[in-house]
Amino acid sequence: MASGTALIYDEKMATHKLLWSDPICDIEVPERLSSSYEQLKSYHLVERCVPVPAREGSEEEILLVHSLEHLEVAKSTQTMNEEELKRVSENYDAFFFHPSTYHCARLAVGATLQLVDAVMSGEVRNGMALVRPPGHHSQRNAANGFCLFNNVAIAAEYAKLKYGLQRILIVDWDVHHGQGIQYIFEEDPSVLYFSWHRYEHQEFWPSLKESDYDAVGLGKGKGFNINLPWNKVGMGNSDYLAAFFHVLLPMAFEFDPELVIVSSGYDSGIGDPEGQMNATPEVFAHLTHFLMQLANGKLCVILEGGYHLKSLGESVCMTVKTLLGDPVPQITGEMAPCLSAVESIQNVRAAHKPYWKWLAYEDTSFLQNLSTKSHLLKKANSNTSTEHETKITNNNNTVKVERFLELHMKNILFPVPPIKTATIGSEGSEHFLSEHVQLVKEMDKTEIKSLVSGFYADLVEEDKILLSLGSMLAILDKILKKEVCNGIAASPTAALSAAVALRHSVRFGFQRVLCVFVGDMQITPNTEDGKMLIINICEKEQPGKTSCKHCISLNWKEDAEGNDFFSAVLGFILPVAYSYQPNLTVIAVGPNRSLGISGISLLVALLQGLAESRIVAVIEDTEISLLQSVAKALGGASTPPFGIYVPPTQEKVKKIKALRDQFQQEWKMLQCSVKDGI
Numbered sequence: 001m002a003s004g005t006a007l008i009y010d011e012k013m014a015t016h017k018l019l020w021s022d023p024i025c026d027i028e029v030p031e032r033l034s035s036s037y038e039q040l041k042s043y044h045l046v047e048r049c050v051p052v053p054a055r056e057g058s059e060e061e062i063l064l065v066h067s068l069e070h071l072e073v074a075k076s077t078q079t080m081n082e083e084e085l086k087r088v089s090e091n092y093d094a095f096f097f098h099p100s101t102y103h104c105a106r107l108a109v110g111a112t113l114q115l116v117d118a119v120m121s122g123e124v125r126n127g128m129a130l131v132r133p134p135g136h137h138s139q140r141n142a143a144n145g146f147c148l149f150n151n152v153a154i155a156a157e158y159a160k161l162k163y164g165l166q167r168i169l170i171v172d173w174d175v176h177h178g179q180g181i182q183y184i185f186e187e188d189p190s191v192l193y194f195s196w197h198r199y200e201h202q203e204f205w206p207s208l209k210e211s212d213y214d215a216v217g218l219g220k221g222k223g224f225n226i227n228l229p230w231n232k233v234g235m236g237n238s239d240y241l242a243a244f245f246h247v248l249l250p251m252a253f254e255f256d257p258e259l260v261i262v263s264s265g266y267d268s269g270i271g272d273p274e275g276q277m278n279a280t281p282e283v284f285a286h287l288t289h290f291l292m293q294l295a296n297g298k299l300c301v302i303l304e305g306g307y308h309l310k311s312l313g314e315s316v317c318m319t320v321k322t323l324l325g326d327p328v329p330q331i332t333g334e335m336a337p338c339l340s341a342v343e344s345i346q347n348v349r350a351a352h353k354p355y356w357k358w359l360a361y362e363d364t365s366f367l368q369n370l371s372t373k374s375h376l377l378k379k380a381n382s383n384t385s386t387e388h389e390t391k392i393t394n395n396n397n398t399v400k401v402e403r404f405l406e407l408h409m410k411n412i413l414f415p416v417p418p419i420k421t422a423t424i425g426s427e428g429s430e431h432f433l434s435e436h437v438q439l440v441k442e443m444d445k446t447e448i449k450s451l452v453s454g455f456y457a458d459l460v461e462e463d464k465i466l467l468s469l470g471s472m473l474a475i476l477d478k479i480l481k482k483e484v485c486n487g488i489a490a491s492p493t494a495a496l497s498a499a500v501a502l503r504h505s506v507r508f509g510f511q512r513v514l515c516v517f518v519g520d521m522q523i524t525p526n527t528e529d530g531k532m533l534i535i536n537i538c539e540k541e542q543p544g545k546t547s548c549k550h551c552i553s554l555n556w557k558e559d560a561e562g563n564d565f566f567s568a569v570l571g572f573i574l575p576v577a578y579s580y581q582p583n584l585t586v587i588a589v590g591p592n593r594s595l596g597i598s599g600i601s602l603l604v605a606l607l608q609g610l611a612e613s614r615i616v617a618v619i620e621d622t623e624i625s626l627l628q629s630v631a632k633a634l635g636g637a638s639t640p641p642f643g644i645y646v647p648p649t650q651e652k653v654k655k656i657k658a659l660r661d662q663f664q665q666e667w668k669m670l671q672c673s674v675k676d677g678i
């Protein structure tokens with residue numbers, strides 16, 4: 001399993017710059033690159049990466065995407081004077097040439113391809129290339145929007161050619177639509193292109209009709225182009241996360257890419273003059289963490305836009321920290337997507353229904369009554385401003401945003417616990433130890449008895465159980481004291497251990513503890529005070545037990561063929577978990593688990609985005625292979641294989657929808673459709 005994170009940077013790419021006054025292009029400054037690199041150094045992140053040199057992309061590589069004419073025009077600018085450079089630049093929408101632009105653009109292409117090679121060869125697991133000029137707007141025969149050569153598009157064509165790849169996912173989280181990439185792969189089913197972008201009903205640049213949610217691809221490429229337009233500014237962390245849970249991630253797991261490339265623009269972050277959005281730097285840690293679970297971790301992140309230097313630098317650091325496998329920082333802000341975001345999410349899901357198995361049973365009845373009223377929807381929306389908008393528009397807010405960035409940034413990167421995973425040397429555990437795992441000494445019986453006597457003494461009759469509780473508590477204590485990030489304990493009675501872990505954590509002072517329990521949960525602690533949220537995944541409804549806000553039972557029997565659990569994890573469990581904002585996660589597997597090892601490993605991998613990745617896993621001690629797989633997922637040594645993708649049956653889709661309808665007012669991240677009608 002490959003490990004390590006590549007960082008590709010060459011200061012020569014800072015030479016390209018604007019020589020005349022142009023209020024549109026003057027934000028694309030060399031300091032974007034140098035200050036990002038300095039920020040990485042200041043957080044000691046450069047030294048933790050594998051340095052990979054940039055190189056010049058060859059003409060042949062550039063011709064994978066661009067016409068010979070485009071290449072020749074670009075090449076000819078190297079010897080031009082300022083007058084000529086200005087004239088050539090005026091042939092394009094929002095582009096400027098400098099005598100060094102051609103060289104810098106070739107370095108940007110080469111740096112990107114170096115990263116693809118480093119990841120595909122297994123030299124590293126993932127990496128980031130800090131490049132400029134950016135690429136995602138440039139087209140076969142034209143420069144556009146600060147972009148000369150389409151770095152990411154060339155990388156995808158290159159990877160197909162050199163490594164015979166047949167499924168590449170491109171995720172474009174830049175705040176502008178990468179229409180260049182869309183045009184290049186519009187008819188190509190081997191490249192799935194996802195872009196969200198500020199759109200405002202086609203008001204925002206590049207103001208294209210084909211940037212809307214109904215541009216789904218052409219011919220054989222239908223279904224492989226996903227546009228998620230943001231029709232208002234001020235979108236925040238919850239809107240971005242909702243887009244991942246309810247649009248991108250279900251597509252991505254069904255597509256099952258062999259490589260993921262990110263057109264990583266940070267102008268979608270707070271403070272950026274172009275985006276005018278509200279999402280804070282740590283959201284990029286979460287987005288990166290999600291994408292790291294795909295393609296066996298093979299992830300190439302390529303810089304596109306980002307024009308607020310402080311916000312850009314922090315977001316770049318959040319991205320690289322996560323690529324390195326550090327714990328994911330707690331997300332901030334109210335976990336509730338705004339109406340406009342939910343409308344866009346609902347629209348793009350409906351547009352893609354014909355092309356995706358996971359959307360086969362999507363309810364698109366809203367389209368009927370909406371189609372008559374859609375002009376009303378747009379008009380209605382144009383003058384009513386949502387809560388986001390009012391926060392952003394008045395200009396004293398920009399002062400506040402600047403202040404926020406100054407304050408917020410300082411201590412955003414918390415110290416990383418040295419050891420990632422703790423376990424106990426109980427019998428049989430030696431086989432699932434990996435180099436990331438630390439043995440924890442057992443507690444002594446008297447100590448355990450005092451801890452446990454409080455609430456479960458009568459339940460604990462045998463020494464064996466007492467000892468296992470002691471082991472689990474020894475591990476849990478290290479997590480609660482933040483000496484380790486996560487831990488795994490084998491137990492003869494997972495339900496009892498989980499209940500004790502929950503009570504112990506609450507008594508330790510953790511105010512919101514999430515428990516995901518797979519299998520029969522014989523003991524259900526009292527969750528009235530909201531300090532615990534239990535999601536019990538079990539085969540059948542427990543008699544006489546109905547779900548409530550803090551104690552939800554999800555009946556799920558995994559399909560024999562493969563892993564059909566994605567829709568439950570992405571469409572229900574993660575949205576609820578993110579809405580709750582736990583500061584610790586307990587994942588427990590008891591008897592009669594109705595999920596396969598791959599479904600549980602997927603759950604563990606994705607739940608690491610919560611509670612600064614603090615997780616304690618309590619697994620029935622008979623489940624040897626499950627222990628190994630979960631320990632691997634926790635150690636971050638590898639992304640566990642998620643088994644064969646099986647789409648959810650109609651019955652299961654209905655079950656998730658019913659639970660969503662029941663809880664989406666309590667747990668607002670579940671929202672992915674507007675109440676019927678407007």
Ligand SMILES: CC(O)(O)CCCCCNCCCN
Pocket residue numbers: 024094134135136137145146174175176205265267304305306
């Ligand atoms: C890489 C990137 O997507 O960030 C480039 C953005 C270009 C913005 C051009 N704005 C033109 C406004 C014209 N009224």
Ligand SMILES: [Zn+2]
Pocket residue numbers: 174175176265267274304305306
């Ligand atoms: Zn942009």
